[in-house]
Amino acid sequence: MGLHGKLVAAIEFKAGGDVFHELLRHRPQDISTISPEIVKGCDLHEGEFGHVGSIISWDYIHDGKVKKAKEVIQLIDEEKKLIQFKVIEGDLMELYKDLIITIHVETNGGIDLVTCTMEYEMLNEDVEHPISILSLFIDLTKSIETHHLAQP
Template sequence: MGLHGKLVAAIEFKAGGDVFHELLRHKPHQISTITPELIKGCDLHEGEFGHVGSIICWDYILDGKVKKAKEVIQLIDEEKKLIQLKVIEGDLLELYKDFVFTSHIETKDGIDLVTSTFEYEMVNEDVEHPFSTLSLVVDVIKAVETHHLAQP
């Protein structure tokens, strides 16, 4: 069994992909307001939201427990509406030597998809792939969509 993995989820986003990208890039702290049952907080530790090199710390609920992830923004590509974050501290690093999250927007046949990708290396062969973490991200995307569709 290989220790490297990649998981991808592409979720239709009826509120417009630009909405999700802008929220994740410039206002990630608002995600905890929209989804308090999933994301408990998002704090800026260094730099500015939406800028490469900035460090963000997330508090989230996974499998009924509060978890933390400190991430550095590695890459932003406005043309692809892409943001890439690398986990540098937190609970995920107990299971994974390396963990990178990428979000980008794809438009196919007039439908916006929020595509979330995890690339990771497990610390050993006994570690499971991060399916529950990906499920959490999908739940957050759907909750943000529902929130924005309900806005006047």
């Protein structure tokens, strides 16, 4: 079994891809208000929201427990509506040596897709692939979509 992996999920987002990208890039702290059952908090530790090099801390619910993750924004590409985070601290670092999460929005045939790509290296062969984390992201994306579709 290899220790490196890559998981990808593309989710249709009916509320408009620009809405999702804008929220994640410039107002991630609002996600805890939109989806409190998944995200408990988002704090800026260093830099500014939406800028490369900034460090963000997340409190989230995974497997029924509050977990923490600290991420640095590694890359932003406005044209591709792409943001890349590298997890640098938190519960996930107990399982993964390296975890990079890239989220981008693409429009294909008039349909907006939010794509999450997780590239990772497990600490050892006993660690499971982060499928449940990817599933959590899918649930979060659908929750954000539902919230925005309900807005007048």
